[in-house]
Amino acid sequence: MAPVLDHSKDIILFDGVCNFCNSYINYVIAHDKANKFAFAPLQSRTATRMAARFQTDFKALNSVVVIHGDVVYTHSAAVIHIIKNLSTIWLPMAYLAYLVPPFIRNRIYTAFANKRYVLFGQSETCMIPSIQVKNKFLN
Numbered sequence: 419m420a421p422v423l424d425h426s427k428d429i430i431l432f433d434g435v436c437n438f439c440n441s442y443i444n445y446v447i448a449h450d451k452a453n454k455f456a457f458a459p460l461q462s463r464t465a466t467r468m469a470a471r472f473q474t475d476f477k478a479l480n481s482v483v484v485i486h487g488d489v490v491y492t493h494s495a496a497v498i499h500i501i502k503n504l505s506t507i508w509l510p511m512a513y514l515a516y517l518v519p520p521f522i523r524n525r526i527y528t529a530f531a532n533k534r535y536v537l538f539g540q541s542e543t544c545m546i547p548s549i550q551v552k553n554k555f556l557n
Contacts, residue, residue, distance in 0.1 A: 431483040434459025434544030458556040494523035
């Protein structure tokens with residue numbers, strides 16, 4: 419059965435065992451002052467149900483995934499979407515990033531994604547959210 423989507427929040431699916439990804443999600447949580455995002459690891463049942471709903475193998479994409487209503491953003495588009503919705507100093511960079519053609523942005527994104535475990539390591543298990551942010555996670 420497909421999950422019921424909360425259209426008031428964008429859902430970020432991320433690699434729950436990637437140390438860099440977990441740090442990035444903690445950064446997003448800290449700067450999500452408007453409470454626009456909900457989160458789930460790609461290794462979760464929620465991500466599996468979302469993948470079935472959108473008929474996409476999200477794990478195979480090697481990307482953070484943002485679900486905005488019925489629209490799915492991946493790779494650099496997902497990162498830009500996230501940054502655009504945070505109140506940070508990076509906001510102007512998100513708009514500048516649109517000037518770079520997607521095939522170039524995505525090539526850079528993929529090169530980094532392919533090296534993230536080597537550069538930052540990985541955990542044996544998915545991150546466990548603290549009590550303060552547990553309500554932001556869908557699992």
